[in-house]
Amino acid sequence: MKIYAICLAKNEVDIIEYCLRYASVWAEKIIVYDNGSTDGTWELVQKLAAENSTIIAWKQDGKPFNNYLRGEAFEAHRHLAQQGDWWCFRLDADELYLQDPRPHLLATLAHYHVVAKESVEYVLTHEDIAEYDFNQLTPVQFDLIRYYMPLYYAEVRFFRHRDRLRWEVGATMPRFMGITSPNLIRVQHYQYRSIPQMKQRVEVRFEARRHGHPNWQKVDERDWRKLLFHRSQACFDKGDNNWHFQGSVNKYLTPWYSYWAKRVLFGLGILP
Template sequence: MKDNFNVFALVVVKNEGDIIFDTIESATKWADKIFVIDNMSTDNTWEKLNALKDKYDNVILWGQYGGKFNEGLRQILYREYRGFSSENDWWCRLDGDEFYIDNPKDFLKNLPTDVDHVYNASFQYYYTEQDYRNELNLSDCAELNYNRLKWYKCNHSEIRFVKNKRTLCWPQEEGWPCNLLKAASGRIRLKHFQYRTIEQIKNRFLVRSREMSGDTFKHEIVSEEVWYKRRGFSLPNDDELKKHRIVSATDLSDSEKYEYTDTELPKIVHINFKKRIKCLVVALYMKFFNDFLFKL
């Protein structure tokens, strides 16, 4: 693949004030533009985002959105800012609590030209019993930085990058375009600090509740027993530990090599013949539609 392409990060964030500055600052090293929607945060996230905008020219704030979170918010960013993009640039979903292990620019430039989307290998950091005890012994929890967490499990994978094409069809309220054809065979690695303090964990489940986010996070808003079972973790005997999704370190890894095997992760979905035909029809329609608009 050619080296002269841009990467545009799409960020939808809510109440990530303790980590969002570091997340976006890290992404400024590889993203050409970072477009951000704040879902009406009630902590200091919005203030942190404005500080980032003032510090970095490539951080662009769309503004604040007051409705329920939905996956289509990234489509709003794409629709608003796709004029920045050219053929073969890339769109990235960047969550407010994650950091890339692999440099995306280096990873993407080595892909075959026919690849149009990339899955991640997400090293998910969990809150352990020791983290919990350490927090209880602290008088000032403001000292609890996410960098202190070291126990993770690589157990999640989903699409994180999509190549920009003239025929790209991204329906409103959908998480990604509908006419993607070929996934990269390898996955790009990232660290995901989803559980950081007891207070943050409580807030995480609150903002992801059905009342505030509909069914978007139904994979996470489940009974405690189901949550532990789906992730392959031992169920604690202590109800307080279960309530906060505290995990035993024996179920996790702290290796700094960040190695994984595909069998640990959901399968990369390869497009079958029927889907390819559907995508081709969509692509032809989009090409005709775009050509028609261009002639107007």
């Protein structure tokens, strides 16, 4: 079994090296699609690709962000994978995997085609900004980002490769991607890391919303302070890899009737 990863990134110069180096331990290839970075991300990716054959600096394109851009990378590289392989179709630059996902994927029952992540959602707080200097873009100060949200976020990240599976132009995910396993892979998600990075992220997401992206309403006012939390809203990470959650902020599994309908259709080979 091999894992092929797709990383769509824009202005992640402070963290993308960590993401790619960690993922290169378990990924066969990492296809990086730069979405028009202006902070040196693409140049850093090219440098890392020259040093590490696992990383493919595929291309840079500044078209408006949308999730369907990952489909371009998948369709261009789908020939690399074989039956039994997996795609980490969304290797986000700000997500770090705490463990090698290969044992988890190998243990996933055959009738499950999709595996989701369970993320520790780290945040910057008003108290952090007052207490420490977060005015530098690089390097990312992991040791100072110690608060996380009490609810984890679940979202699909892996799917099994099947020769008949296609990612249609304009689709946010492959059609008939499959049935999602209830077992999650944990990641650390560092979405907000410094004041310059948050300012960049607000502008990138504001531009995406201007071109029709349906989410990220928080950036409409173009105020990075709206992304901050208070420590009273979060939990403190003691550094012992023992996070305490109150549950998930979202639902990631389909209803039981949809699950059984898919079991039948996939089992009969009607769906890819």
